[in-house]
Amino acid sequence: MESNATLTASSLRLHISETTTGTVVFAIWVSYGVFIFGTTILFAFHGRKNRLLAQRSWLLTVLGGFFNGVAGVLLMLPLVYYEDRDNTFPCFISFLGAYFGIIPWILTFVGRAMRLIVTWRLNQLKMKTEPDTEERAERWTFWHLIKPRRQASIDGRIIVVMTLLLMFFWIPAITILLAERSNGMSAPSNSTLVLSATIQCSHLGAPEYYLFDGGMIIYLFVFCPFALLYLRKIQDAYGIMKDIMWTVLTCPLGFIMYILWITLLAQPAVQAIFWPILACFATHLSSVVIPLLLYYRQTLQPADHDTRDFPLVLTNPMLFALLCAHSIKDFTAENTRFIEEYQTLKLMCIESYRGQPNHNEISPPPRLISSRLPEKSDPSVIPSENSRLTTITPPTIYNITSPLVNIALSIPNLQPDEMVVPDQLKSTFLNFYTTFIRAQSVLEVNLEWQTRERIRQQIDSGVYTLDIFDEAKEHVLDLLFTNTLPHFLTIYKDQIAVVKRERTQGMFDDRLAIPMVPLYL
Structure with missing residues (x-):
């Protein structure tokens, strides 16, 4: 046995x-x-x-x-x-x-x-x-x-x-x-x-x-x-x-x-x-x-990057164009598109308020920031200041102030009782919502559900205010800063150094102040 x-x-x-x-x-x-x-x-x-x-x-x-x-x-x-x-x-x-x-x-x-x-x-x-x-x-x-x-x-x-x-x-x-x-x-x-x-x-x-x-x-x-x-x-x-x-x-x-x-x-x-x-x-x-x-x-061995480069990348035409091209490789193109269209929204609001009383202060002409690099261009080479990517133009679609600045703060002499969006811009705000915020939208950004729900309720109420998308914008900037920017700074550190050097030498027209937000310092 x-x-x-x-x-x-x-x-x-x-x-x-x-x-x-x-x-x-x-x-x-x-x-x-x-x-x-x-x-x-x-x-x-x-x-x-x-x-x-x-x-x-x-x-x-x-x-x-x-x-x-x-x-x-x-x-x-x-x-x-x-x-x-x-x-x-x-x-x-x-x-x-x-x-x-x-x-x-x-x-x-x-x-x-x-x-x-x-x-x-x-x-x-x-x-x-x-x-x-x-x-x-x-x-x-x-x-x-x-x-x-x-x-x-x-x-x-x-x-x-x-x-x-x-x-x-x-x-x-x-x-x-x-x-x-x-x-x-x-x-x-x-x-x-x-x-x-x-x-x-x-x-x-x-x-x-x-x-x-x-x-x-x-x-x-x-x-x-x-x-x-x-x-x-x-x-x-x-x-x-x-x-x-x-x-x-x-x-x-x-x-x-x-x-x-x-x-x-x-x-x-x-x-x-x-x-x-x-x-x-x-x-x-x-x-x-x-x-x-x-x-x-x-x-x-974490990479040591200068966080002050973030405002520079957002406001410099060539660096922002490179960031948009990099976002395709990083699979975050909706975030850079969000920033582009938010700046468009900001510019339209500034132009709408400019003709009203107490808003006749003329803003400096914006830089045209193009996110579309020439098809055959070498992204490792920064275009010169005289290239067609960097031109001083009348207000069209891009920033007057940095994307770090909210819409309300970008309008001169704005009063607290003037936060409601003008009627002629309500359809534009609604299109922005259906493009980036609404669930299942074509360019839906990754937001917390509380933020998305708050914006949806305000859209449904029909009362649009200038700060309706500010919380979403801050979250998108945080995503760019946390996820996309570190790798971008590693790849394009030489181009950023060139821009810094030229800015130090006075080769760039720095008529736009770049505010520093504590979140990114």
């Missing part, structure tokens, strides 16, 4: 070879799993609190790391058997690794690539989108269901599509595992799945792998060439494009080497599996490990 129990326990326990090779293989297997799952857990933990990690498709990256670990552990597990069991291993483990590791890992990668493409394109369109109106917002409601115009919509739809594709692969795979065979198992000579330890088990040509092979063919010969052609045009501030391009190049190479190793060199499949595992490991380094190391470096 005791001997039978011992025998049963031994048969269930993973048998590790006493040979040096078996010990090394087992050590590699354990180390691989601990490293992949450990770094993925660290990424998941820090990514919820750090924006630089969260922007790298936090959920898809974490899922990709998890399934990468599942694929590696399952595909390497037969090696542990292979070293001490007469060169045999259970082939159904490779089946599990293919369908429940490789397939979902590739889908998460495809989802990340499509998210980057759609997000980058969306932020490009945000810089060109005209302010919305109430009628257009209502008319486009059905179009919103087809073409996402918000980041949350993009993420949600990608998750839904990835889930459906995953079920497309998983349901047949589970059915195969649960299907009753006529003889309980099939031999490799019949090109079917083997549910027992068998010599030289290869999935090439097996019917159970037709769906897997079809997915891999689409990935290797359709998606990868498309990604290579399209992703070259994308520039982002987080290195996501480089990470995805690295995966596009290394992953196909690993699977192609696997096929060549089996077919041309006639090597065992269990040995050839090292090639896909190496490809998975290399992609994990670029998508999870390197971003983690950059995060730790940033945490331990």
